[in-house]
Amino acid sequence: MPVPSSAPTEHKLLRDTVRQKIHEAIMDGTLEPGERLNDDELIAWLGVSRTPIREALSQLARAGLIEMAPNRYTRVTTPDPAQVVEAMQTLGVLFGGVVRLAVPRLSPAARKRILSALDATIAELEAHDVPAVNRDALGVFARYVDECGNADLQRVCRDTMDGLAFRLRLPDLDQLVDWDRMTEDFRRLRTATADGDNVGAELATEAIHLLPGEKR
Numbered sequence: 001m002p003v004p005s006s007a008p009t010e011h012k013l014l015r016d017t018v019r020q021k022i023h024e025a026i027m028d029g030t031l032e033p034g035e036r037l038n039d040d041e042l043i044a045w046l047g048v049s050r051t052p053i054r055e056a057l058s059q060l061a062r063a064g065l066i067e068m069a070p071n072r073y074t075r076v077t078t079p080d081p082a083q084v085v086e087a088m089q090t091l092g093v094l095f096g097g098v099v100r101l102a103v104p105r106l107s108p109a110a111r112k113r114i115l116s117a118l119d120a121t122i123a124e125l126e127a128h129d130v131p132a133v134n135r136d137a138l139g140v141f142a143r144y145v146d147e148c149g150n151a152d153l154q155r156v157c158r159d160t161m162d163g164l165a166f167r168l169r170l171p172d173l174d175q176l177v178d179w180d181r182m183t184e185d186f187r188r189l190r191t192a193t194a195d196g197d198n199v200g201a202e203l204a205t206e207a208i209h210l211l212p213g214e215k216r
Contacts, residue, residue, distance in 0.1 A: 018046055019056035026065050026076055027162060033078040033169070037066070064163025079167045084176050085210055087167040092209025094157050095141045099189075099205045101148040103198035111193065114143045118190040125183040130174050138165040141205075182208055 022042070025031040042053050057074055060066040068074045106114065117140045124132040138161065145157045170176065185207040192200035206213060 014048060015052040015055045015059075018048055018052045019059050021046060022056060022060060023065065023162070026060075026166070031076050033076050035076045037074045037076065039074075063159065065166055077163075077166060079170050081170060081172075081176055083167050084170070084173070087164045088177075088209045089211055091141075091161060091164050092206045092211040094153075094161065095144065095209065096202045096206045096211070098141065098144050098148045098150075098153060098157060099193075100198045100202040101150055101153070102144040103193055103196060103201045105147055105149050106193075106196075110143075110147050114140070114147075115190060115194055117143055118186065118193065122183065122186050122190065125179065125186060128174055128179065130171060134169045134173065138162070177210070 022031070022037075031037070037057065039050055039053060043050060046053065057066055057068065061068045065077055066074060067077050117136075121133065121137050121140050124136060142161070145154055145161075148154060185204050189201055189204035189208065192198075192204055203213070
């Protein structure tokens with residue numbers, strides 16, 4: 001039978017594996033913000049040739065997790081406080097639609113998992129545990145992404161949300177946003193999700209991410 005031209009090649013699979021490993025190391029803090037990435041060290045760590053590493057790094061740069069300057073440096077992105085509002089609002093545009101689609105579709109088991117994740121994040125917010133919120137809040141919305149039922153939107157979110165969320169990983173994030181209001185908006189999101197109120201959940205999500213709209 002004819003072989004589809006789009007069939008994945010071993011090279012593509014290798015590149016994707018390399019990208020995933022570097023991505024995980026950035027997101028879990030093994031590779032720290034600002035850390036330089038040396039090709040030879042990556043080759044020794046990952047056991048692959050230079051080509052899939054450079055391709056993977058280019059993809060991570062497009063996602064916002066890597067900064068590259070030809071003949072100067074390749075390094076993990078360093079979050080900039082000046083970009084917090086822009087990054088949050090971009091996430092809000094994406095996640096608002098995701099939540100509106102997901103909430104009516106939630107099975108009892110999926111709703112229970114999301115409510116449990118929200119409870120954990122709300123407790124972290126109440127404790128002003130900034131590192132924990134930086135680590136866990138994205139995972140809450142990733143659960144809505146999994147349940148939204150729109151493959152195109154899921155693909156866009158998965159391609160962009162980690163890079164945007166990484167820009168929010170600042171130790172003083174609670175000083176850069178209205179932390180108490182964000183905590184209250186997460187509580188609103190929990191209530192709306194529990195009640196199956198997708199419009200209320202969307203509005204709460206947009207408020208969490210600093211999108212203007214509701215008069216408070």
